[in-house]
Amino acid sequence: MSRPLILMYHRVADAPIDPWQLAVSPAHFEEQLDVLRRSRRPLPLAEFVRKLAAGTLPSDAVALTFDDGYVDNLAAAAPRLAGADAPATVFLTTGCVDSPEPFWWDELARLILVEDGPRQFDVVINGAAMSCDLGAEPPAREDGGTPVAALQTRHAVLESIHQSLRRLDEDDRRAALNGLRSTFAGFDGGAITPRAMTGDEVRTLVKDGLISIGAHSVHHPELPYLEASACAREIGASKRACEALIDAPVTAFAYPFGAFDDATRGAARTAGFAFACATRRTTADGAGDAFSLRRLFIPDLDGDAFERRLRWASANG
Numbered sequence: 001m002s003r004p005l006i007l008m009y010h011r012v013a014d015a016p017i018d019p020w021q022l023a024v025s026p027a028h029f030e031e032q033l034d035v036l037r038r039s040r041r042p043l044p045l046a047e048f049v050r051k052l053a054a055g056t057l058p059s060d061a062v063a064l065t066f067d068d069g070y071v072d073n074l075a076a077a078a079p080r081l082a083g084a085d086a087p088a089t090v091f092l093t094t095g096c097v098d099s100p101e102p103f104w105w106d107e108l109a110r111l112i113l114v115e116d117g118p119r120q121f122d123v124v125i126n127g128a129a130m131s132c133d134l135g136a137e138p139p140a141r142e143d144g145g146t147p148v149a150a151l152q153t154r155h156a157v158l159e160s161i162h163q164s165l166r167r168l169d170e171d172d173r174r175a176a177l178n179g180l181r182s183t184f185a186g187f188d189g190g191a192i193t194p195r196a197m198t199g200d201e202v203r204t205l206v207k208d209g210l211i212s213i214g215a216h217s218v219h220h221p222e223l224p225y226l227e228a229s230a231c232a233r234e235i236g237a238s239k240r241a242c243e244a245l246i247d248a249p250v251t252a253f254a255y256p257f258g259a260f261d262d263a264t265r266g267a268a269r270t271a272g273f274a275f276a277c278a279t280r281r282t283t284a285d286g287a288g289d290a291f292s293l294r295r296l297f298i299p300d301l302d303g304d305a306f307e308r309r310l311r312w313a314s315a316n317g
């Protein structure tokens with residue numbers, strides 16, 4: 001017995017430094033698409049949501065989504081989706097489109113895990129210093145010499161800074177990151193890969209109609225922690241930016257970090273979105289509300305493990 005599922009991806013790439021398991025390798029992504037072709041009915045997300053509301057969604061329906069707007073969505077995901085004739089929706093963090101800066105969490109991960117900088121330092125967050133100690137662990141090496149999975153202390157420090165930064169508004173987060181940049185003197189954040197798609201790349205992505213875009217805020221904060229006006233700005237401005245990019249209405253939203261509360265949900269509705277995706281790792285049916293659609297997180301699994309995960313999600317919805 002299968003259940004309808006909305007799948008949540010971020011990147012299709014071989015990524016040696018991937019602390020949040022955002023990347024699925026191209027080879028595994030192909031295996032996953034083979035599984036979907038055999039056992040599932042991929043639908044565009046908007047059609048999936050319409051049928052869910054109407055009670056006409058087939059039990060084997062699946063919708064694919066990609067969060068953040070990484071450039072590998074165009075380079076590596078799109079051709080494979082086209083080969084499998086599988087529609088997908090890409091949720092854009094619009095402040096990063098056409099920006100020379102990387103996603104802030106990638107810069108943070110790079111600083112804490114990879115840079116050979118100071119081992120003890122403070123991060124100043126809203127005027128309060130957070131003391132960080134990386135201990136004796138060496139930095140990760142992208143050639144696999146020091147695998148990122150071995151770095152427990154650095155991971156713990158990364159997690160605690162990340163938890164704090166994601167709850168800040170853009171000005172405060174930028175101030176904290178700027179402080180970190182000067183702590184790691186000589187660090188060139190602009191040289192970090194991966195990056196977000198440019199506007200031209202977004203238009204190329206959507207031009208044959210198989211892939212659509214949705215909005216994912218401007219700066220990717222944890223929305224429930226923002227003041228109401230800042231939250232509404234993040235949501236509304238990302239909708240307008242998406243619509244300006246493709247010159248068409250954009251009605252899909254995904255909450256950064258999947259974080260929402262009643263006020264956030266209301267703000268997404270007020271901004272004019274038709275539905276919004278969360279990230280709880282389970283099935284979509286029975287979620288009850290078009291503004292808290294559940295999604296199944298998909299890490300870097302081969303075909304067999306992916307099939308087991310779908311079966312598990314179907315059984316445990």
Ligand SMILES: [Zn+2]
Nearest residue numbers: 067068256257
């Ligand atoms: Zn995101």
